[in-house]
Amino acid sequence: MGAHPADRSPLVTVRVLLVDDHAIVRNGLRAVLDTTPDCTVVGEAATGEAAVDLAAELVPDVVVMDLSMPGAGGVVATGHLRATVPTTRVLVLTTFSDDARVRAALAAGATGYVLKDADPDDVVRAVRAAARDEAPIDPRVARHLLTPGPPPSRSTQPGPVLPPREREVLVRLARGLSNKQIAHELGIAERTVKVHVGSVFRRIGVADRTSAALWARDHGW
The missing domain is CATH 3.40.50.2300 (Response regulator)
Incomplete structure (x- = not known):
């Protein structure tokens, strides 16, 4: 490779x-x-x-x-x-x-x-x-x-409501995509993805991509 x-x-x-x-x-x-x-x-x-x-x-x-x-x-x-x-x-x-x-x-x-x-x-x-x-x-x-666990282990909290674009970014972030890859998939600028990622972190209360991906899994995304 x-x-x-x-x-x-x-x-x-x-x-x-x-x-x-x-x-x-x-x-x-x-x-x-x-x-x-x-x-x-x-x-x-x-x-x-x-x-x-x-x-x-x-x-x-x-x-x-x-x-x-x-x-x-x-x-x-x-x-x-x-x-x-x-x-x-x-x-x-x-x-x-x-x-x-x-x-x-x-x-x-x-x-x-x-x-x-x-x-x-x-x-x-x-x-x-x-x-x-x-x-x-x-x-x-x-x-x-990120393999989903049994239903009882998942959070029962609904979590914050994310705008549609931020939801799209979080779903791809949870798949392990980089900002550049997310930008390519969504057809937006990489700097725009970076802004969305920062906003997602603030809304769900995490500080890094791994925690965000785990949050997405735990909330059934």
């Missing part, structure tokens, strides 16, 4: 900190990212504690975080890291896709969630998206998160 031109920004280099207790995984990620023109690896850590300390020192744009490590795991480390260096985004890269781990990582402040068997190009795209403060979620994880 080739890189999409829109994912590249030749004027900006994404500074990345790699966190995984397996050196072979870190070496593989470094090999991929260091050969990507707009990404550079500025540090590596094998534990959650070391990750927090290094992030405070290096202030990377993105931390690629494993979940299962000795000592403080990735979820705990993500929470500490986001509190210590709020401008740094955390992209979880792990083998776990179960609902509880995904929700715990996102609740701790992770921006995105990608599985380790993803294509290298998809990992690079996720790093770039995280640096842009988007919420890259592996489609397999997103499908799992």
